[in-house]
Amino acid sequence: xxxxxxxxxxxxxxxxxxxxxxxxxxxxxxxxxxxxxxxxxxxxxxxxxxxxxxxxxxxxxxxxxxxxxxxxxxxxxxxxxxxxxxxxxxxxxxxxxxxxxxxxxxxxxxxxxxxxxxxxxxxxxxxxxxxxxxxxxxxxxxxxxxxxxxxxxxxxxxxxxxxxxxxxxxxxxxxxxxxxxxxxxxxxxxxxxxxxxxxxxxxxxxxxxxxxxxxxxxxxxxxxxxxxxxxxxxxxxxxxxxxxxxxxxxxxxxxxxxxxxxxxxxxxxxxxxxxxxxxxxxxxxxxxxxxxxxxxxxxxxxxxxxxxxxxxxxxxxxxxxxxxxxxxxxxxxx
Amino acid sequence: xxxxxxxxxxxxxxxxxxxxxxxxxxxxxxxxxxxxxxxxxxxxxxxxxxxxxxxxxxxxxxxxxxxxxxxxxxxxxxxxxxxxxxxxxxxxxxxxxxxxxxxxxxxxxxxxxxxxxxxxxxxxxxxxxxxxxxxxxxxxxxxxxxxxxxxxxxxxxxxxxxxxxxxxxxxxxxxxxxxxxxxxxxxxxxxxxxxxxxxxxxxxxxxxxxxxxxxxxxxxxxxxxxxxxxxxxxxxxxxxxxxxxxxxxxxxxxxxxxxxxxxxxxxxxxxxxxxxxxxxxxxxxxxxxxxxxxxxxxxxxxxxxxxxxxxxxxxxxxxxxxxx
Ligand SMILES: Cc1ncc(C[n+]2csc(CCOP(=O)(O)OP(=O)(O)O)c2C)c(N)n1
Ligand SMILES: [Mg+2]
Numbered sequence: 167x168x169x170x171x172x173x174x175x176x177x178x179x180x181x182x183x184x185x186x187x188x189x190x191x192x193x194x195x196x197x198x199x200x201x202x203x204x205x206x207x208x209x210x211x212x213x214x215x216x217x218x219x220x221x222x223x224x225x226x227x228x229x230x231x232x233x234x235x236x237x238x239x240x241x242x243x244x245x246x247x248x249x250x251x252x253x254x255x256x257x258x259x260x261x262x263x264x265x266x267x268x269x270x271x272x273x274x275x276x277x278x279x280x281x282x283x284x285x286x287x288x289x290x291x292x293x294x295x296x297x298x299x300x301x302x303x304x305x306x307x308x309x310x311x312x313x314x315x316x317x318x319x320x321x322x323x324x325x326x327x328x329x330x331x332x333x334x335x336x337x338x339x340x341x342x343x344x345x346x347x348x349x350x351x352x353x354x355x356x357x358x359x360x361x362x363x364x365x366x367x368x369x370x371x372x373x374x375x376x377x378x379x380x381x382x383x384x385x386x387x388x389x390x391x392x393x394x395x396x397x398x399x400x401x402x403x404x405x406x407x408x409x410x411x412x413x414x415x416x417x418x419x420x421x422x423x424x425x426x427x428x429x430x431x432x433x434x435x436x437x438x439x440x441x442x443x444x445x446x447x448x449x450x451x452x453x454x455x456x457x458x459x460x461x462x463x464x465x466x467x468x469x470x471x472x473x474x475x476x477x478x479x480x481x482x483x484x485x486x487x488x489x490x491x492x493x494x495x496x497x498x499x500x
Numbered sequence: 501x502x503x504x505x506x507x508x509x510x511x512x513x514x515x516x517x518x519x520x521x522x523x524x525x526x527x528x529x530x531x532x533x534x535x536x537x538x539x540x541x542x543x544x545x546x547x548x549x550x551x552x553x554x555x556x557x558x559x560x561x562x563x564x565x566x567x568x569x570x571x572x573x574x575x576x577x578x579x580x581x582x583x584x585x586x587x588x589x590x591x592x593x594x595x596x597x598x599x600x601x602x603x604x605x606x607x608x609x610x611x612x613x614x615x616x617x618x619x620x621x622x623x624x625x626x627x628x629x630x631x632x633x634x635x636x637x638x639x640x641x642x643x644x645x646x647x648x649x650x651x652x653x654x655x656x657x658x659x660x661x662x663x664x665x666x667x668x669x670x671x672x673x674x675x676x677x678x679x680x681x682x683x684x685x686x687x688x689x690x691x692x693x694x695x696x697x698x699x700x701x702x703x704x705x706x707x708x709x710x711x712x713x714x715x716x717x718x719x720x721x722x723x724x725x726x727x728x729x730x731x732x733x734x735x736x737x738x739x740x741x742x743x744x745x746x747x748x749x750x751x752x753x754x755x756x757x758x759x760x761x762x763x764x765x766x767x768x769x770x771x772x773x774x775x776x777x778x779x780x781x782x783x784x785x786x787x788x789x790x791x792x793x794x795x796x797x798x799x800x801x802x803x804x805x806x807x808x809x810x811x812x813x814x815x816x817x818x819x820x821x822x823x824x
Contacts, residue, residue, distance in 0.1 A: 216625035216800060267625070267801030278627045278800030294629040295587065296559050330590070331557030357559055359535030365558035424512045490807045497796050 171355060171432075173440045174417070176448045177389035180209055185458045191233060191390055192453065193467040195225040195446050198249040200471040205248070205265060205279075206478060213482075214265045216347040217294075218253020218279050219246040223420030226445035227352055229253050230393030231320065231415070234401050240310075240319040241287070242303045245280035246352075250322060250486030254287040254454060258474050276496070288317075296357070297330030298321060300349070304336045307345030307410070318346040318404045328374060329332040331363050337378040337412070344409035348400055349375065352387065353414065354419045359431035375412035382475035387417030388443045391452075421445070436494055502683040509653035510684065511673065512541050515579060518663055519549055524575060525663060526553040528564055528769035529581030529725055538583050539619065565591035565616065565785055569599045569668075572614040577663055582618040585672065586632050599668040600643030611666040615659065621674040621711045621761060622798045622809055631798035631805075634763040635672040635710065637767035639739040645669045646738040647692055650713040652682035654736060657690025665692070673736075674711030674761075695742040697749065701731035704819050705749040707733040708759035712810050716759050719815035728819060738768060746772065747779045754785040754820045759810050786822040791815050 181188055202222050208214045228249040243250045251261055256272065264271025265279045272284055281292035290306065293299040303321030310317050327333050328351065342349045351371055355362050363369050372382035381403060385396040393415060400411040418440040422429050453459035518525045527542060533556040536543040545554045557564040561582060568580035583587045595616065602610045622631035639646045647662060647669060649655045688788040698713065699720050708716040713734050720730035733749045735741065750756045756776055761768035769790040776788050791810045799805055
């Protein structure tokens with residue numbers, strides 16, 4: 167099957183939200199963008215090491231989807247999770263310090279960029295094994311159901327994960343047991359250097375999910391309005407208790423897969439075309455057209471994001487190293 | 501005569517040679533083709549050999565490793581690249597329950613002539629899920645051979661005999677070695693049976709493999725400066741172990757330290773030490789010591805990661821401990 171790699175026209179149309187809510191979501195996208203641009207710079211400076219997977223270009227998906235959830239819900243994410251962690255409510259300083267490997271990081275520097283965890287916001291990682299989070303989400307859903315808790319588990323994963331056995335086993339279990347799980351597939355058309363049509367015989371991912379007998383929805387992941395509205399519907403259906411829902415967010419990563427990627431597998435022109443659909447500037451344009459955003463508003467929220475980034479970097483810089491004597495800590499609980 | 505190349509180039513040359521030499525050989529794995537190989541080992545291969553023989557796979561480790569086993573049973577000679585040992589855990593069932601057992605379960609009717617290559621090891625701040633050293637686990641399994649090329653010569657030379665072997669061979673390539681350069685003699689020869697002395701010495705045998713070899717050699721240099729003449733033995737073949745060569749070194753030096761990036765408990769180091777006890781106990785002048793990874797998942801932070809892994813200083817200290 168072929169997959170259209172061309173970008174659709176930029177999202178347009180009315181924004182059915184009041185100014186306050188719209189600006190909040192816009193601000194969250196900008197916060198992620200500024201944090202990650204700074205992270206890339208810090209990687210170059212050797213402050214952040216290991217693997218660093220940027221979400222730049224995909225911000226509408228995490229922001230739109232996570233704002234449709236409530237604080238009691240569980241989140242399971244991948245190694246491309248800085249944005250999810252931030253929008254979920256984690257402190258940017260704790261994220262940045264973690265990427266520095268500092269003790270003040272959310273995992274005291276044990277996890278780094280790929281393993282952000284936060285009990286307070288019910289973020290269960292930061293899983294860097296492709297597909298590894300899906301069975302966990304099923305189990306979190308099972309626990310909620312068995313304990314009559316009114317929370318769902320949103321599980322984020324990429325298009326690449328769909329080829330793993332874990333995807334298929336997890337969707338089947340969740341549907342079979344009617345578990346409150348929202349499967350959020352971030353389809354950015356590539357798993358590392360492998361384009362979707364080079365890894366899937368059936369490239370319509372909704373067809374796969376639907377075959378497990380669950381509702382499967384597809385949405386333009388560059389359009390934050392569409393992302394948020396469809397996720398709200400999906401959340402309602404999951405909360406109704408009839409089992410899981412699958413949502414495919416069609417999105418695109420503007421940067422390399424990680425910091426070691428020569429990008430031999432895609433054309434520069436393709437990336438440039440997708441950038442014309444960048445979620446931040448297209449959403450800003452729509453809001454401006456409706457009079458919900460002025461240039462001053464944008465500059466103010468951008469300045470606030472930059473200030474937050476500066477503070478986070480200062481926090482990480484001022485952070486301390488966990489003493490080596492504590493090396494064996496936290497292997498077992500006691 | 502010799503020439504200079506790095507580990508990556510050596511392995512690339514070895515695969516190239518195999519692909520040219522035998523039409524049954526093909527390379528399969530995630531991002532081996534269009535991406536050029538996760539670590540650029542197969543750069544340019546897709547253009548040269550085409551997508552049938554340089555086969556990009558989806559993220560389906562269990563599926564494509566199992567398919568390689570099937571292809572081997574069916575008459576092909578697959579080289580399957582599992583991006584790293586960490587992800588080989590998704591394929592463990594096929595490796596252990598199929599590849600390793602087929603010869604025996606079929607009463608000798610079906611062999612599985614398959615080579616599985618994977619990156620192993622820590623040291624690049626990739627954190628707990630990307631830093632395993634599980635070659636000791638694989639070396640536990642009867643039915644597979646386990647290799648750990650740690651020199652340019654072995655990176656260049658181990659693949660051909662592995663492919664010629666009628667049974668499954670798993671090759672562990674330590675990521676810390678990929679940029680290492682060395683001289684390759686024009687008349688190199690490589691086997692996949694023996695352990696090799698990389699540095700001659702008479703006072704202590706430091707027994708190691710893979711990414712720990714350069715650390716052991718560095719430790720030996722430091723020890724030389726203080727008057728301890730260390731021998732460094734590279735196991736090379738982790739299953740089956742070359743017991744005779746290990747015992748020869750230990751008998752000569754009467755002291756031994758085993759260095760292994762695997763975690764201490766149940767490690768390959770433990771197996772080597774047990775064999776020393778079984779074979780040359782009365783020739784030892786001191787208990788055998790070991791330097792392994794600390795019993796902790798590998799942390800991201802650099803100073804903690806370094807503290808978790810074997811290091812030259814720890815090896816030096818372990819050796820000194822035998823003489824104090
Ligand atoms: C089981 C497993 N196999 C391989 C890898 C190496 N790897 C890390 S990310 C990645 C691509 C995953 O693509 P996708 O699921 O589409 O997510 P994206 O990176 O595009 O967000 C690969 C191959 C891994 N981490 N885990
Ligand atoms: Mg993807």
